[in-house]
Amino acid sequence: xxxxxxxxxxxxxxxxxxxxxxxxxxxxxxxxxxxxxxxxxxxxxxxxxxxxxxxxxxxxxxxxxxxxxxxxxxxxxxxxxxxxxxxxxxxxxxxxxxxxxxxxxxxxxxxxxxxxxxxxxxxxxxxxxxxxxxxxxxxxxxxxxxxxxxxxxxxxxxxxxxxxxxxxxxxxxxxxxxxxxxxxxxxxxxxxxxxxxxxxxxxxxxxxxxxxxxxxxxxxxxxxxxxxxxxxxxxxxxxxxxxxxxxxxxxxxxxxxxxxxxxxxxxxxxxxxxxxxxx
Amino acid sequence: xxxxxxxxxxxxxxxxxxxxxxxxxxxxxxxxxxxxxxxxxxxxxxxxxxxxxxxxxxxxxxxxxxxxxxxxxxxxxxxxxxxxxxxxxxxxxxxxxxxxxxxxxxxxxxxxxxxxxxxxxxxxxxxxxxxxxxxxxxxxxxxxxxxxxxxxxxxxxxxxxxxxxxxxxxxxxxxxxxxxxxxxxxxxxxxxxxxxxxxxxxxxxxxxxxxxxxxxxxxxxxxxxxxxxxxxxxxxxxxxxxxxxxxxxxxxxxxxxxxxxxxxxxxxxxxxxxxxxxxxxxxxxxxxxxxxxxxxxxxxxxxxxxx
Numbered sequence: 209x210x211x212x213x214x215x216x217x218x219x220x221x222x223x224x225x226x227x228x229x230x231x232x233x234x235x236x237x238x239x240x241x242x243x244x245x246x247x248x249x250x251x252x253x254x255x256x257x258x259x260x261x262x263x264x265x266x267x268x269x270x271x272x273x274x275x276x277x278x279x280x281x282x283x284x285x286x287x288x289x290x291x292x293x294x295x296x297x298x299x300x301x302x303x304x305x306x307x308x309x310x311x312x313x314x315x316x317x318x319x320x321x322x323x324x325x326x327x328x329x330x331x332x333x334x335x336x337x338x339x340x341x342x343x344x345x346x347x348x349x350x351x352x353x354x355x356x357x358x359x360x361x362x363x364x365x366x367x368x369x370x371x372x373x374x375x376x377x378x379x380x381x382x383x384x385x386x387x388x389x390x391x392x393x394x395x396x397x398x399x400x401x402x403x404x405x406x407x408x409x410x411x412x413x414x415x416x417x418x419x420x421x422x423x424x425x426x427x428x429x430x431x432x433x434x435x436x437x438x439x440x441x442x443x444x445x446x447x448x449x450x451x452x453x454x455x456x457x458x459x460x461x462x463x464x465x466x467x468x469x470x471x472x473x474x475x476x477x478x479x480x481x482x483x484x485x486x487x
Numbered sequence: 488x489x490x491x492x493x494x495x496x497x498x499x500x501x502x503x504x505x506x507x508x509x510x511x512x513x514x515x516x517x518x519x520x521x522x523x524x525x526x527x528x529x530x531x532x533x534x535x536x537x538x539x540x541x542x543x544x545x546x547x548x549x550x551x552x553x554x555x556x557x558x559x560x561x562x563x564x565x566x567x568x569x570x571x572x573x574x575x576x577x578x579x580x581x582x583x584x585x586x587x588x589x590x591x592x593x594x595x596x597x598x599x600x601x602x603x604x605x606x607x608x609x610x611x612x613x614x615x616x617x618x619x620x621x622x623x624x625x626x627x628x629x630x631x632x633x634x635x636x637x638x639x640x641x642x643x644x645x646x647x648x649x650x651x652x653x654x655x656x657x658x659x660x661x662x663x664x665x666x667x668x669x670x671x672x673x674x675x676x677x678x679x680x681x682x683x684x685x686x687x688x689x690x691x692x693x694x695x696x697x698x699x700x701x702x703x704x705x706x707x708x709x710x711x712x713x714x715x716x717x718x719x720x721x722x723x724x725x726x727x728x729x730x731x732x733x734x735x736x737x738x739x740x741x742x743x744x745x746x747x748x749x750x751x752x753x754x755x756x757x758x759x760x761x762x763x764x765x766x767x768x769x770x771x772x773x774x775x776x777x778x779x780x781x782x783x784x785x786x787x788x789x790x791x792x793x794x
Contacts, residue, residue: 211596215595215597215598216594216595216596217595217597218595220593220594220595220674221678221681221682222593222594222674222677222678222681223681223686223687223688223690224589225590225593225596225685227586227587228585228586228589228590228645229590229594229596231583231586232584232586232587232590232602233602235583235586236602236605236606238652239655239776240605240608240609240655240658241605241659242624243620243621243623243624243655244608244612244620246614246620246623246624247619247620247623250623264511283492288527289526290523292522292525292526293526293529293530295522295526296523296526297526300519300523302523303783306770308526308527308530310770311530311534311535311709311771312530312534313769314534314762314766315763315764316709316712317536317709317712317761317763317766317769318537318538318748318758318759318762318764319715319717319718319735319736319755319758319762320716320718320719320736321714321716321718321736321737321758322541322716322736322739322755322758322762323537323741323760324745325541325739325751325755326537326538326540326541326544326755327537327749327751329540329542329544329748329752330536332536336536336540337536338672343523346611351522354533356535356559357533358533358534361533361534377512378510381512384512385760390513390515390518393512394535394723394762396639404647409714410525412605415610415611416610418613419611419612419613419614419615419616420613421613421614421615421718421722422557422719422722422736422787424716426740426743427631437551439613439614439615439616439719440615442613442615442616442619443615443722443723446619446622449621451622451626451628454619455619455623458613458615458616458619458754459678461613461616462612462616463614465612466611467605469604469608469611473604
């Protein structure tokens with residue numbers, strides 16, 4: 209009864225609030241919060257100088273550049289093509305449309321290790337597509353980028369698609385009546401409506417790419433300073449029993465991830481407000 | 488359906504043949520073809536080709552090699568461990584998902600947004616870090632590590648660690664599917680059930696559960712797919728002991744790194760099949776949820792305007 213009395217904003221006749229919330233909080237604490245706080249507490253065993261040394265060596269810095277750079281570029285490509293795919297799925301009729309729609313979620317459903325070895329088989333120098341290319345894809349940052357495009361693909365499509373479905377066609381008709389060309393209608397009427405969703409999808413794809421491991425390590429070749437991503441570096445440190453060093457890098461990545469999560473939440477509440485205003 | 492036919496709107500001035508005009512809210516045909524082409528090319532390159540590659544590489548050396556790779560002892564024990572991890576973590580997360588969704592969707596309380604953010608947290612934590620935090624708690628130098636080792640309980644580099652890591656990465660799925668649907672459905676039906684004298688369990692079983700069963704199934708499907716396919720988190724805590732602590736994805740990595748590509752892809756094809764089944768079920772369930780929501784809103788309309 210304690211939770212019900214202290215937390216509930218309105219009286220409710222429905223039962224089970226204490227049990228449901230109590231269990232949920234206990235479960236989250238045990239599975240997520242306590243282990244996660246272990247990571248932050250572990251870094252307190254380091255002095256500030258040790259923390260900086262562990263997280264800013266040239267090899268670690270190179271891995272940040274690769275991870276953040278490739279993730280950003282992958283999310284950008286996904287933003288452009290995700291918008292096109294969402295547009296095509298919502299507005300046009302064409303054969304295989306349902307199949308395409310269902311397959312958009314494949315990167316969510318396909319285990320990352322499977323994606324990793326498949327992408328390597330395609331883009332390696334003797335791979336089905338890689339052998340026809342004049343430049344190397346696997347074992348370069350380009351390979352990392354391809355893997356990150358794959359795993360980020362559904363995010364933009366799935367955030368933009370429902371918003372696009374809800375766009376009031378009368379707004380577009382009004383724009384056309386007022387003399388707007390089709391492109392002008394898209395730029396000044398449709399695009400501003402889907403923009404918050406597009407940004408959210410972009411941020412989600414970026415956040416997912418930052419932490420990605422399984423699909424990247426096979427195609428990346430993992431050469432230090434060249435194609436070694438930060439999550440792999442954490443594992444390498446762990447295998448050398450450098451727990452403090454691994455945790456320090458992990459905390460840097462966690463802070464980046466939480467910052468993004470906050471940004472995504474802000475974007476979504478902004479999107480909701482805008483949609484509310486337009487409806 | 489996008490070209491609006493306007494039979495009498497075409498300007499037919501004397502001397503000019505009537506021209507088919509485009510609806511004001513559709514694109515020129517060449518734009519449409521270009522966009523569809525771009526979308527298909529992108530999807531083919533980044534989705535179809537990898538998917539087909541898995542099955543092509545798996546069967547390249549014939550059925551015998553394919554079957555041998557799957558019935559091999561290490562592969563079978565990996566399949567068993569993968570199933571075990573899923574069988575434990577999915578029901579746990581199912582119970583959590585229902586509890587969290589009930590509290591969040593049916594009550595207004597302080598700190599609700601914080602709870603929602605916490606539920607999303609595992610999505611934004613790298614799987615590698617998910618594994619790492621359990622090593623920090625239960626590993627040799629960890630907080631609880633020495634106690635567990637004194638009592639001869641191995642968590643890290645053993646099955647319990649694999650299960651824990653799997654629970655962590657899959658725990659939002661059921662809750663995420665249930666919360667929006669249950670919020671949309673509101674609390675009127677449950678309140679009615681209470682007023683009519685149903686106890687809590689009857690209300691849940693007869694009213695809430697039938698209303699959310701498809702979304703629940705969908706959440707379980709997604710949760711299961713991720714539980715069986717998780718790689719990064721499990722890789723950190725597993726220790727890679729062949730025949731003992733290897734799940735299917737880890738087994739794929741080991742076989743692949745031994746250059747047994749056909750065998751690696753054969754095992755991978757099992758997980759790819761699971762992914763396809765997941766997508767198929769997801770599609771079916773989505774259709775159900777859509778028609779159910781439509782049915783709900785129809786009933787609401789009828790209730791509002793009794794004719």
